[in-house]
Amino acid sequence: MPLERETDESPVSRSPSRAELASTEVPLNDRCILTVAPKKRGRRADTSGKSRDAILEAALQIVCEKGAGALTIEAVAERAGFSKGGVLYNFPTKEKLTQGMVEREVARFSCMLETERLKQGDCPSPTLAALVEVAETWIKSNETGPRGILLTHVSAPDLCEPFLAHKERLREEMIRETGHLARAMLIWTSLEGLLMSYAHGVMRFNTSELTIYFKELRELVRSPFLTEEN
Secondary structure: OOOOOOOOOOOOOOOOOHHHHOEEEEOOOOEEEEEEEOOOOOOOOOOOOHHHHHHHHHHHHHHHOHHHHHHHHHHHHHHHHHOHHHHHHHHHOOOHHHHHHHHOOOOOHHHHHHHOOOOOOOOOOHHHHHHHHHHHHHHHOOOOOOOOHHHHHOOHHHHHHHHHHHHHHHHHHHHHHHHHHHHHHHEEEHHHHHHHHHHHHOOOOOOHHHHHHHHHHHHOOOOOHHHOOO
C-alpha cells in the first residue's frame, strides 16, 4: 500500500504588511497586552492641498521670525514636520517654495478682498471699501502675510511678481469705479503706508486709535469725495 505523502501545514513565511507594522501587540501576561507603535518619522511626499499649505505656512513663519535669509528646505521641513524629501517633492527648489509662499498670501488677500467687495455694492468704490475692511482685519488680527511678502521682496524681488500684478489689477478697478485715480490714491496710499509700517514692525498706534482711523476711512469712501466733479 503506497504511503501517503505528508504535507507541511506550517504557514508560509512572508513579510508583514504595512497595516500589520502599524502597531505590534506584545503580551505582558494573560490579561494585559502592550501595543507598541513604530517610531514616528517626518511626513513624506504628499501632494495634497493640506500638505502644501502646511509647508507654505511653515515657510512664512520662518521668514517672519528670522528673515528671508533663514528660509531653507531643511528649516521648513523641521518646522512643518516633513522629511526634506517631502518638502522637495512639493517644491523642488527654494525659489519655487518662496514663490509658492507669495502666491498663497496673494490668493488669501484676493479672496478676502473679493468677499468684502461683494458686501460693498452701494459704495462708490467697492474695491477701496473692501481694502479698508481687509486692512483692518489683517492688522488687528496680527496677520503675518504683509511682513512675509515685504521680507521676501527685499531678498528676491523677482519672486514677488504675483503681488505686483495684483496691485495693478486693484489700480485698474479703482480707476473704473471712481474715475478719479488721484483721490482714490489718497485713501489707497494711506492704507499702504499703514500696512507697510505694520509689516516693518514700527507701527505705533493702539487699538483705539486704529478704530478711529478706519472709521474715518469708511466714511470717506462712502462720501461724494470719490465721485464728485471738481
